[in-house]
Amino acid sequence: MPAIVIDDLAKSYGELTAVDGVSLEVGEGEFFGILGPNGAGKTTLLEMVEGLRRPDRGNATVLGLPVWPRNADLLPRVGVQLQASAFFERLTAREQLRTFASLYSVPHTAADEWLERVGLLDKADTRVEDLSGGQGQRLSIACALVHDPEVVFLDEPTAALDPQARRNLWDLLSGLNDSGRTVVLTTHYMDEAEVLCDRVAIMDGGRVLQVDSPAALVRTLDAPARITVAPGAVAVEEARGMVGVDDAHESVDGVVLTTRSPGRVLALLAERDRLDGVRVQAGTLEDVFLDLTGRAYRA
Amino acid sequence: MSARGSGRSAFVALSLAIFKGFLRDKGAVFFSLVFPLMFLVLFGGVFSDQDQSKVDLIQVGEVRLVDDLPDGVDDAFAQTFDVTTSDDLDDALEQVRKGDADVAIEQRGDELVAHYTQTEQVKAAITQGTLSAFVDATNVAQLAAESGREPTYSFKAERVEDESLTAIQFVTPGLLGWAVAMSAAFGAAATLQGWRQSKLLRRLQLSPVRTSTMVAARIAVTVAVALIQMTIFLGLGAAAFGLTLTGSWWMAVPVLVVGTLCFMSIGLLAGAIAKTTEGAVNMANFFVLPMAFLSGSFFPLDTAPGWLRAVSNLLPLKHLNQAMLDVMVRGEGPASALVPIAILGGFAVVVTLVAARLFRWDTT
Ligand SMILES: Nc1ncnc2c1ncn2[C@@H]1O[C@H](COP(=O)(O)OP(=O)(O)OP(=O)(O)O)[C@@H](O)[C@H]1O
Ligand SMILES: [Mg+2]
Numbered sequence: 001m002p003a004i005v006i007d008d009l010a011k012s013y014g015e016l017t018a019v020d021g022v023s024l025e026v027g028e029g030e031f032f033g034i035l036g037p038n039g040a041g042k043t044t045l046l047e048m049v050e051g052l053r054r055p056d057r058g059n060a061t062v063l064g065l066p067v068w069p070r071n072a073d074l075l076p077r078v079g080v081q082l083q084a085s086a087f088f089e090r091l092t093a094r095e096q097l098r099t100f101a102s103l104y105s106v107p108h109t110a111a112d113e114w115l116e117r118v119g120l121l122d123k124a125d126t127r128v129e130d131l132s133g134g135q136g137q138r139l140s141i142a143c144a145l146v147h148d149p150e151v152v153f154l155d156e157p158t159a160a161l162d163p164q165a166r167r168n169l170w171d172l173l174s175g176l177n178d179s180g181r182t183v184v185l186t187t188h189y190m191d192e193a194e195v196l197c198d199r200v201a202i203m204d205g206g207r208v209l210q211v212d213s214p215a216a217l218v219r220t221l222d223a224p225a226r227i228t229v230a231p232g233a234v235a236v237e238e239a240r241g242m243v244g245v246d247d248a249h250e251s252v253d254g255v256v257l258t259t260r261s262p263g264r265v266l267a268l269l270a271e272r273d274r275l276d277g278v279r280v281q282a283g284t285l286e287d288v289f290l291d292l293t294g295r296a297y298r299a
Numbered sequence: 300m301s302a303r304g305s306g307r308s309a310f311v312a313l314s315l316a317i318f319k320g321f322l323r324d325k326g327a328v329f330f331s332l333v334f335p336l337m338f339l340v341l342f343g344g345v346f347s348d349q350d351q352s353k354v355d356l357i358q359v360g361e362v363r364l365v366d367d368l369p370d371g372v373d374d375a376f377a378q379t380f381d382v383t384t385s386d387d388l389d390d391a392l393e394q395v396r397k398g399d400a401d402v403a404i405e406q407r408g409d410e411l412v413a414h415y416t417q418t419e420q421v422k423a424a425i426t427q428g429t430l431s432a433f434v435d436a437t438n439v440a441q442l443a444a445e446s447g448r449e450p451t452y453s454f455k456a457e458r459v460e461d462e463s464l465t466a467i468q469f470v471t472p473g474l475l476g477w478a479v480a481m482s483a484a485f486g487a488a489a490t491l492q493g494w495r496q497s498k499l500l501r502r503l504q505l506s507p508v509r510t511s512t513m514v515a516a517r518i519a520v521t522v523a524v525a526l527i528q529m530t531i532f533l534g535l536g537a538a539a540f541g542l543t544l545t546g547s548w549w550m551a552v553p554v555l556v557v558g559t560l561c562f563m564s565i566g567l568l569a570g571a572i573a574k575t576t577e578g579a580v581n582m583a584n585f586f587v588l589p590m591a592f593l594s595g596s597f598f599p600l601d602t603a604p605g606w607l608r609a610v611s612n613l614l615p616l617k618h619l620n621q622a623m624l625d626v627m628v629r630g631e632g633p634a635s636a637l638v639p640i641a642i643l644g645g646f647a648v649v650v651t652l653v654a655a656r657l658f659r660w661d662t663t
Contacts, residue, residue: 052501075507086502088316089493090323095316102312103506127323143502 001064003028003151003182008058009048010206011041018044020206021058026199029180033197035187035285037293041206042186043083046153049184050080062151076104079149083156085140087128093139094124097146104147114142118172134165141172152176154185158192170195190285200285204293214285223283223291225262229269230254230277242268253279309508313516317490321520327489331482331524332531335474338597339532342470343540354426356380357391359405364433369440372433379429402426467540469599472551472623475532477587477596479525479555480562480616484587486521487566488579496576518563525559526552545630551623554636554643558619561643562587564650565615571657590616615646 004026011019019041026032034042047053049060051067051074060067065074087096094115101111115121118138123131131139137157144152157173158166166189174196177183187193193200194214201211210217224246229239231254239248244261254277259265262280269275321327358365368376383400385391391403392414401423402415413430415423494500503513529551536542569582591597593607594616600608611617622639625631 050505052505070504072507072509075505078505080502080505082498082502084498086498088320088499089497090320091316095319099312099316100506102308103503103508105308105507 006060009055010057031177031183031198033193033200035193035200036203040203077150079144079152081140081144081154092125100143101146106147114146118142134161151182194285209292217288218283223287224258226281227257228279233274310512314519317520335478343467353381355400357400357403358384359388359391362406372436467542468628471536472627473596473620476620477591483521483559483562484566484583487563488570488583491570492576492579547633548627550626550633550636554622557640557643561615561647564647567654571654590614595620618642
């Protein structure tokens with residue numbers, strides 16, 4: 001039985017259609033990503049599935065139970081991190097987490113364990129207002145998980161974090177579905193979705209454009225690989241003439257060759273002893289995203 | 300775990316979270332405790348100073364008038380003047396000149412000579428009038444004693460404070476009413492807005508906590524703060540300014556609880572109408588501050604014009620102040636508070652219903 005079933009959900013704000021008939025299924029224990037640019041409708045979709053917003057059309061069930069109207073039997077089994085962090089004012093990190101634990105009738109020890117798991121032990125007595133952006137995000141995630149829910153919704157958990165902090169958070173997030181927990185997360189970051197998600201839905205303009213695993217999405221796109229050669233190793237003209245090279249252009253790092261048969265091109269480069277400093281980049285989810293949305297990538 | 304058990308732990312946790320948030324909010328603590336207390340100290344201090352504002356009198360050498368004051372008159376003399384004695388006329392005059400004393404008196408033969416300055420005209424007039432009155436009274440008493448006849452007229456001084464209320468008795472209930480009204484309204488307005496702005500309200504909606512539990516926790520904390528305010532006000536009033544409570548003062552507790560609910564509802568209304576936290580607090584201020592002036596929190600309404608008293612009857616704070624005044628210092632029985640409690644409760648219900656109609660979970 002799928003953990004989440006979304007059937008033709010739609011929501012408009014006046015003239016603007018934020019979510020336009022979305023249907024999805026998320027399996028139990030799956031790590032599911034919703035990927036899309038600003039204003040794609042990710043938050044609106046998530047809030048309808050959480051039971052926070054009433055859909056104009058369609059319905060959603062989580063763990064087999066309808067989410068609207070507010071269902072008191074379902075709520076203890078679901079954890080939520082909203083896009084804007086929602087904290088009790090002037091409480092410390094520990095007090096915050098303990099308060100949420102009590103709201104879910106969970107002992108304080110669980111709160112303290114989560115404080116450690118998200119690496120905030122040394123910030124336990126810092127007030128939430130004084131936490132950095134990344135620490136706040138981690139606390140917010142801990143608040144969503146303190147009662148060990150079967151399903152968690154995380155709305156842009158890594159927004160506004162520096163690359164280092166994002167990667168740290170990935171370590172935490174990637175373990176979340178190990179114990180069979182279902183995780184749904186939204187993000188703008190392709191690399192994040194590739195690393196974390198079993199499947200992603202690419203969304204734009206309130207619609208889901210494609211759903212599949214990141215690898216399958218890249219494969220179906222048939223995206224060309226990019227081979228970068230050290231500056232001066234190959235001239236652009238020479239590169240264009242090589243068998244298998246679709247295109248070549250100069251960049252700050254050297255000459256970039258675009259190809260659909262990277263093995264053959266690499267062999268040719270090896271023959272000419274031009275492999276020094278060579279870098280190969282396969283097609284990425286970013287290519288898929290750009291291809292699907294036709295938009296500039298706005299992470 | 301039982302639903303009831305989880306409800307209770309959620310209630311306790313929420314109440315604690317809100318109460319800690321209050322104690323750590325310097326602005327809230329200042330405006331609900333320190334600020335009204337400053338008024339109490341100010342009013343209590345100013346008015347009690349007025350009570351004991353005696354004329355400082357230096358008696359130089361022997362002054363027979365003072366020693367010969369007849370019965371009854373000597374009491375009045377003691378109430379008007381603070382007497383110190385000195386043998387050095389020049390030193391006494393210097394003190395009067397510098398304003399350390401108001402008047403110096405000496406006896407020259409049968410003449411009583413008073414030295415005072417005109418810098419403080421009112422006190423000078425009082426001194427002059429009072430002293431000559433005492434001289435006359437003493438003369439009359441002596442003449443009467445010599446002739447063996449009772450004087451036709453006699454003089455008796457009686458203080459009026461015992462009959463009506465001293466200043467501190469009057470200002471404490473009114474200021475307490477204002478303080479409670481302010482912190483209840485601000486607290487409700489700011490919490491509602493603050494939680495809404497920070498999305499906490501939406502987050503709590505997604506937790507298994509019932510809305511009624513959230514409301515109950517907020518009410519419990521506000522009532523607790525009101526009772527703390529009451530304890531501090533009464534404690535300070537009694538310890539520092541001689542406040543004495545009358546028989547059924549305990550009836551002020553239920554009055555205060557219902558008053559708190561009433562002003563919370565006003566705060567909720569402000570929070571429901573306004574779009575921002577600052578807006579909500581300003582709006583609460585807009586409701587409460589004029590009401591405090593018109594409800595006898597800062598000055599008594601007894602002498603106010605009739606139309607003003609008619610208007611004040613429409614204001615819940617007037618009834619809160621009145622009820623507390625009656626049971627705390629006027630010695631009225633507990634039953635006197637029942638009608639004000641009903642009025643405050645009615646206000647609370649009506650305003651809450653209006654606020655609930657206007658309330659939105661989200662700012663958008
Ligand atoms: N409460 C609201 N009232 C009116 N319009 C809204 C509201 N919430 C969202 N919208 C609009 O709906 C559209 C979808 O918004 P949504 O927040 O779901 O996007 P998102 O994909 O989560 O974007 P982001 O990546 O920036 O978080 C946007 O155009 C937004 O302006
Ligand atoms: Mg969003």
